[in-house]
Amino acid sequence: MTTPFPFSAIVGQDEMKRAMILTAIDPSIGGVLVFGDRGTGKSTAVRALAGLLPPIRVVKGCPVNSAKRTDVPDWAQNIGRGTHDVPTPVVDLPLGATEDRVTGALDIEKALSAGEKAFQPGLLAKANRGYLYIDEVNLLEDHIVDLLLDVAQSGENVVEREGLSIRHPARFVLVGSGNPEEGELRPQLLDRFGLSVDVASPKDIATRVEVVKRRDAFENDTAAFLLRWQAEDATIRDRILTARDALKELKTPDKTLHDVAELCVALGSDGLRGELTLLKAARAYAAWRADPTLTRTHVRDVAGLALRHRLRRDPLDEAGTGARVTRIVEDVLG
Amino acid sequence: MSLDSWQQATLALQLLTADPGLGGIVVRARSGPVRDAFIAATKTLTAPVQRIHPQISDEALFGGLDLTATLSAGKLVEKSGILDAGGTVVLTMAERCPAGLAAKLALAMDGPDAPTLVILDEGAEDGEAAPTILMERCAFFADLNEVTYRDLAGESALPLERTRETATENTLAEVTEVAMRLGIDSLRAPLFALRAAKALAGLAGQTEPSTTDIETACVLTLTHRATRVPQEPDQTPPEMDNASETPSDMPGQMELPDEMILDAIKALLPDNLLDQITARTARAGRGAGSGAQRKGNRRGRPLPARPGRLYDGARIDLISTLRAAAPWQTIRRQATGRAGLHIRQSDIHTKRYAIRSDRVLIFAVDASGSAALARLAEAKGAIELLLGQAYARRDHVSLISFRGTSAELLLPPTRSLVQTKRRLASLPGGGGTPLAAGLQEAMAQALQTHSKGLTPTMILLTDGRANISLDGEANRKQAATDASRMAQVIRAQGIDALVIDTGNRPEPALRTLAQTLDAPYLPLPRADAQRLSDAVSTALDG
Numbered sequence: 001m002t003t004p005f006p007f008s009a010i011v012g013q014d015e016m017k018r019a020m021i022l023t024a025i026d027p028s029i030g031g032v033l034v035f036g037d038r039g040t041g042k043s044t045a046v047r048a049l050a051g052l053l054p055p056i057r058v059v060k061g062c063p064v065n066s067a068k069r070t071d072v073p074d075w076a077q078n079i080g081r082g083t084h085d086v087p088t089p090v091v092d093l094p095l096g097a098t099e100d101r102v103t104g105a106l107d108i109e110k111a112l113s114a115g116e117k118a119f120q121p122g123l124l125a126k127a128n129r130g131y132l133y134i135d136e137v138n139l140l141e142d143h144i145v146d147l148l149l150d151v152a153q154s155g156e157n158v159v160e161r162e163g164l165s166i167r168h169p170a171r172f173v174l175v176g177s178g179n180p181e182e183g184e185l186r187p188q189l190l191d192r193f194g195l196s197v198d199v200a201s202p203k204d205i206a207t208r209v210e211v212v213k214r215r216d217a218f219e220n221d222t223a224a225f226l227l228r229w230q231a232e233d234a235t236i237r238d239r240i241l242t243a244r245d246a247l248k249e250l251k252t253p254d255k256t257l258h259d260v261a262e263l264c265v266a267l268g269s270d271g272l273r274g275e276l277t278l279l280k281a282a283r284a285y286a287a288w289r290a291d292p293t294l295t296r297t298h299v300r301d302v303a304g305l306a307l308r309h310r311l312r313r314d315p316l317d318e319a320g321t322g323a324r325v326t327r328i329v330e331d332v333l334g
Numbered sequence: 335m336s337l338d339s340w341q342q343a344t345l346a347l348q349l350l351t352a353d354p355g356l357g358g359i360v361v362r363a364r365s366g367p368v369r370d371a372f373i374a375a376t377k378t379l380t381a382p383v384q385r386i387h388p389q390i391s392d393e394a395l396f397g398g399l400d401l402t403a404t405l406s407a408g409k410l411v412e413k414s415g416i417l418d419a420g421g422t423v424v425l426t427m428a429e430r431c432p433a434g435l436a437a438k439l440a441l442a443m444d445g446p447d448a449p450t451l452v453i454l455d456e457g458a459e460d461g462e463a464a465p466t467i468l469m470e471r472c473a474f475f476a477d478l479n480e481v482t483y484r485d486l487a488g489e490s491a492l493p494l495e496r497t498r499e500t501a502t503e504n505t506l507a508e509v510t511e512v513a514m515r516l517g518i519d520s521l522r523a524p525l526f527a528l529r530a531a532k533a534l535a536g537l538a539g540q541t542e543p544s545t546t547d548i549e550t551a552c553v554l555t556l557t558h559r560a561t562r563v564p565q566e567p568d569q570t571p572p573e574m575d576n577a578s579e580t581p582s583d584m585p586g587q588m589e590l591p592d593e594m595i596l597d598a599i600k601a602l603l604p605d606n607l608l609d610q611i612t613a614r615t616a617r618a619g620r621g622a623g624s625g626a627q628r629k630g631n632r633r634g635r636p637l638p639a640r641p642g643r644l645y646d647g648a649r650i651d652l653i654s655t656l657r658a659a660a661p662w663q664t665i666r667r668q669a670t671g672r673a674g675l676h677i678r679q680s681d682i683h684t685k686r687y688a689i690r691s692d693r694v695l696i697f698a699v700d701a702s703g704s705a706a707l708a709r710l711a712e713a714k715g716a717i718e719l720l721l722g723q724a725y726a727r728r729d730h731v732s733l734i735s736f737r738g739t740s741a742e743l744l745l746p747p748t749r750s751l752v753q754t755k756r757r758l759a760s761l762p763g764g765g766g767t768p769l770a771a772g773l774q775e776a777m778a779q780a781l782q783t784h785s786k787g788l789t790p791t792m793i794l795l796t797d798g799r800a801n802i803s804l805d806g807e808a809n810r811k812q813a814a815t816d817a818s819r820m821a822q823v824i825r826a827q828g829i830d831a832l833v834i835d836t837g838n839r840p841e842p843a844l845r846t847l848a849q850t851l852d853a854p855y856l857p858l859p860r861a862d863a864q865r866l867s868d869a870v871s872t873a874l875d876g
Contacts, residue, residue: 098392
């Protein structure tokens with residue numbers, strides 16, 4: 001399974017796919033949280049996304065994927081000349097990762113063997129300008145969560161330990177997945193995710209058969225299968241690039257802004273982050289659909305994604321907040 | 335066609351040898367000759383076969399710097415990790431496998447050069463099992479606990495009797511449907527079944543799987559994942575013996591319905607009940623705060639550095655290391671004839687921190703007939719209030735109920751409050767009060783969570799009218815003695831507890847029990863009439 005499953009070949013799970021495409025169009029939306037049962041294709045979708053993203057241009061040998069020579073941190077060594085295109089980094093943060101692995105630490109190899117004080121970059125450096133993927137995010141240890149919250153907010157990783165004082169940019173799109181039965185997520189971390197999606201296994205037999213059929217075809221003859229879906233993946237990639245450009249030209253009428261604000265007030269979501277994310281997501285969605293102006297339809301279609309996880313919630317509420325959002329969106333936007 | 339567990343296990347091994355893409359096999363067995371025979375059989379799997387244990391360090395697993403060699407050679411020496419070699423990884427004592435390691439192994443299994451995993455689960459009780467994230471990624475499962483050494487004598491499972499006809503085009507749809515009818519949500523299951531069927535066909539030298547292959551593959555890959563029994567006429571009906579168990583010979587026992595489900599209602603409890611336990615524990619000197627203290631090497635309050643190995647996640651304390659190495663410099667320079675700083679493995683000091691472990695609240699709820707009639711609904715309400723507090727403190731919650739003749743674990747420790755609330759709402763009441771059995775189960779649960787590094791606190795909700803002894807007899811006197819004996823054992827284990835009396839009036843025997851437990855005793859106060867009537871009138875007016 002070296003090659004990821006093609007994104008366009010994923011059956012159903014439209015909301016999850018839409019959320020991921022929106023963050024690819026506008027990374028400042030701020031990440032996707034995917035909650036659902038085991039075996040629903042959460043990991044598959046995230047790994048497929050990596051193959052879909054347009055490449056980025058980075059300085060050769062830069063540990064934090066800087067775009068310009070001037071952005072390369074001063075502690076970096078062995079910087080090459082010129083720039084080259086690399087795939088957008090999608091970095092896995094494993095559950096048991098230590099703080100050192102995540103933030104980077106003193107390079108003990110060099111310290112002990114050469115007596116040099118060098119910094120060994122961690123996962124946050126690798127994920128700069130790309131994606132940071134955390135599977136089973138709800139089981140992540142609290143101290144790693146604290147650290148991520150801090151970095152995700154400031155966009156900068158600061159390491160002050162063992163005689164090192166290092167800072168480097170760490171702007172990444174946070175993608176988390178998990179199974180809610182195994183534990184819940186702290187509201188502070190929840191808030192850092194721009195969009196949230198609940199996925200469930202498809203219940204009708206035809207869809208399930210189709211999933212199994214495609215996966216089977218993929219495993220039997222990976223090359224042929226990739227060839228079959230290559231064109232559709234390329235179409236999505238082109239549409240993402242077109243949408244990125246269109247985003248700049250997109251008109252946002254005051255009427256729609258008013259809708260967004262009204263919706264957030266009606267839902268009683270905390271802070272203004274909900275409004276901003278909803279607006280960004282709606283704009284990205286409009287650009288994706290190649291519409292020139294932001295309208296109420298766009299807002300309605302992404303409201304669930306952007307607001308579901310932001311409501312002040314009752315820990316004992318069983319129905320979840322999804323139903324509440326849908327109802328209020330119906331009420332406000334009609 | 336039927337295969338016993340041993341045949342299933344050996345057949346699974348053959349399939350894994352033929353197609354390593356099947357992930358692996360989970361074997362549930364205590365160590366013994368049967369398991370040894372199984373481990374011997376794993377030799378056929380993709381080489382190299384390497385054993386790992388749950389406490390394995392990241393370095394051993396993924397490779398990294400060989401510190402000892404680097405230091406003595408004075409230049410960088412790297413060693414390769416177990417996962418680099420691919421092949422087969424045997425995980426022993428998988429029931430003790432921490433979530434972090436499980437996630438890393440799962441990641442390795444999803445990635446390129448995935449190792450074949452053999453998971454040896456020695457779990458003795460239901461709560462102990464290999465991590466689900468790994469079980470999900472292994473196609474096969476075998477329970478060898480019931481297999482005796484004599485059963486091994488038979489020849490291996492293949493060759494099977496084979497039907498001639500090859501499977502139809504619809505195989506895929508059929509397998510998917512079978513998986514769904516068995517209540518398996520994950521779509522990995524049918525994929526494994528298909529793959530296994532193909533591997534079976536391959537073993538028999540055919541290109542397409544036959545119907546027998548598919549049946550066998552489904553048995554091997556789907557059975558242990560099933561969450562419900564599909565409706566089939568030849569299924570043996572579940573044993574019906576619970577009807578006769580309600581003790582009827584108790585003096586003065588009135589006719590009670592066998593089961594009743596009561597909705598939780600609001601109960602009156604002090605706001606800071608959980609804080610009170612904390613305060614008490616602090617006084618008792620068994621550690622303070624939400625959980626007991628333990629020593630860690632990553633976070634928390636710093637403790638003095640200790641000599642130690644640079645194992646997984648430990649942070650080196652450079653100053654202490656240098657201080658330890660300093661006196662030896664001249665000697666070592668003379669011994670090796672090499673200039674520069676000489677540091678040996680024995681000089682390495684690592685940082686240590688004191689951290690708090692997570693707390694688990696174990697609710698042992700009396701759901702007997704007497705309690706149900708009295709105030710089970712209120713007890714449920716009380717638990718919900720406590721759950722709200724537990725949520726705020728990020729505690730884990732576990733739920734045990736006792737009624738009839740035995741206690742039952744309804745929910746192993748979880749942080750999911752929704753799940754807890756759901757189990758609580760559907761908790762039926764009725765039957766006798768096996769208080770001792772309830773305490774026993776709660777203690778077992780407490781010890782199990784303790785062994786996982788969590789700090790258990792037991793919350794007992796009962797009316798204290800024990801009438802079923804430990805052996806299931808309806809004997810009021812023996813029941814009380816048993817309960818008090820259990821309480822002494824629990825106290826000896828140093829488990830924190832809280833006793834809430836849910837009876838109509840405070841029960842003196844329960845107060846004594848609480849004292850034996852060294853636990854605070856709290857009679858659940860009556861909902862006062864004024865508030866009740868206020869609530870009723872509001873509801874009527876609205």
